[in-house]
Amino acid sequence: MTIHKGIRTGGRSARVQQSIHEAVKLLLESHDRADVTVPMVAQQAGVTPSTIYRRWGDLATLLADVALERFEPDDKLPDTGSFPGDLMAYAEQYLDEMSSSLGRSMLRDVAASDDSQCAGRCADIITTRLTILTDRAQARGEDYPPPDQVVDRVFAPMVYRIIFSKTAPDVDYVRQLVDQCLSEKSA
Amino acid sequence: MTIHKGIRTGGRSARVQQSIHEAVKLLLESHDRADVTVPMVAQQAGVTPSTIYRRWGDLATLLADVALERFEPDDKLPDTGSFPGDLMAYAEQYLDEMSSSLGRSMLRDVAASDDSQCAGRCADIITTRLTILTDRAQARGEDYPPPDQVVDRVFAPMVYRIIFSKTAPDVDYVRQLVDQCLSEKSA
Structure with missing residues (x-):
């Protein structure tokens, strides 16, 4: 199902x-x-x-569906006037949401569900928001990395560490990921 | 518990x-x-x-414990004679194991368990093996990136996509991650 x-x-x-x-x-x-x-x-x-x-x-998929609903994009992405500022703001907001106990439960429920649509919706939340940010960057005439690269360089390590690390990632770590990602945007 | x-x-x-x-x-x-x-x-x-x-x-933690046992390092890491070759071989082996239905179940069970020790063991499997590879590189006098950077650049994106993507990552994608990671090893 x-x-x-x-x-x-x-x-x-x-x-x-x-x-x-x-x-x-x-x-x-x-x-x-x-x-x-x-x-x-x-x-x-x-x-x-x-x-x-x-x-x-099954129950895992129902729990994941309910959890996902709380994290659907609400378009409250702060516009800081530049892509680096916007990406940093969103990455920090994501860290804040997902390292909360509600966010960790959501990631756990989605990961536990044997339903690729459900897991896909979780990934879509990130790519949908990143597309809003890259659309803004394009309108401003800024350079920006492809959303897929931002997922690999910033969000995947963040999610991996939230789920698998004994200690949650902190804001400094996330800033470092964003800085490294932006320094390769010409790749 | x-x-x-x-x-x-x-x-x-x-x-x-x-x-x-x-x-x-x-x-x-x-x-x-x-x-x-x-x-x-x-x-x-x-x-x-x-x-x-x-x-x-709880049951989720028991299932995760059983699943993890199957993936404990068995020291069968091929020695290709160079760090780039060793890392590529291990990354491909990990992709192969973890994108199997048994591997996906393991990742799901571990992610689902509300037990940080258990999730930590899953992450330890990777860092333990990477340490074997960097020890070999050091013995050969090779340059190599820190294991934490390899986790962020190669294994986190792989695991993220195995858990959350509608389509599993393929070998070409993993090779690209390894190449990019190695090209920044001086960072």
């Missing part, structure tokens, strides 16, 4: 999805995530467990 | 751990991982569920 935005359209289907998402958020406020089960979510949302299995396939 | 190698020593404790690991492997051969539960593992291993909860905390 895959997650895609298409399932969000439509009246009844959208309302059912909404109530299931709300049920998950409510349960996560009062329970450890390891204790939440599909039948609990179903009961809270007033649907049958099979409705949830049919739509999401 | 944290995973650490210390729990592997000792007679009875080691035997119990071994039988629980074997039970997990056996169950995963015949069941979807989403269907495996702690009580099932306990029954298969002939222990009580509380033994498992006490030692691993």
Whole structure:
């Protein structure tokens, strides 16, 4: 079962999805995530467990879907007047969001879900935002590295360290990644 | 509950751990991982569920522990006679292992586990192997980049794309990462 935005359209289907998402958020406020089960979510949302299995396939994918919704781009990317400033601001904002316990849960839930659409949405959040920044740079007549290179040089190391390091990356480390990435922008 | 190698020593404790690991492997051969539960593992291993909860905390951490064991360094790193050759060989071997369904499951299980020791072990697998390669380079009198830089430039982008991309990274992409990393080794 895959997650895609298409399932969000439509009246009844959208309302059912909404109530299931709300049920998950409510349960996560009062329970450890390891204790939440599909039948609990179903009961809270007033649907049958099979409705949830049919739509999401498993609990990990449902948790990832709910988590991702909180991190969809909201277009609040500060415009600092230059691409280096914009990229640094976004990278710091991303570090801040993703090294929070909510952000780490989101990354964990998405990584845990055996659903490539779902993982893809997580990566899309970054590339969508980077495209906003490179569009701005182009409009200003600035040089800028390709978004894919920024992902490899800045965001991949950040995400890797958030998920796998014993200690979370800090702002200095992220600034260094951004500086190195920008110094090779002609590559 | 944290995973650490210390729990592997000792007679009875080691035997119990071994039988629980074997039970997990056996169950995963015949069941979807989403269907495996702690009580099932306990029954298969002939222990009580509380033994498992006490030692691993939750199922995700147990699955991650079992998965990690399969990827512990086995010192079979090919010696190609030069650091660039050794690094390329290891990077290709890592891509091969981790983009397999077993490797992806391992990365997912480790990422899903709320246990920093466990995630740290996954990162340690890479740095341990890189240290073997840089030790060899040093013995040969070669220049080489610091292992941390190789992690950021080569392994973090690879892992990020294996977990989050809709399409898995290929060998050409990994070669490009290694070439770029080596071209900056004086940094």
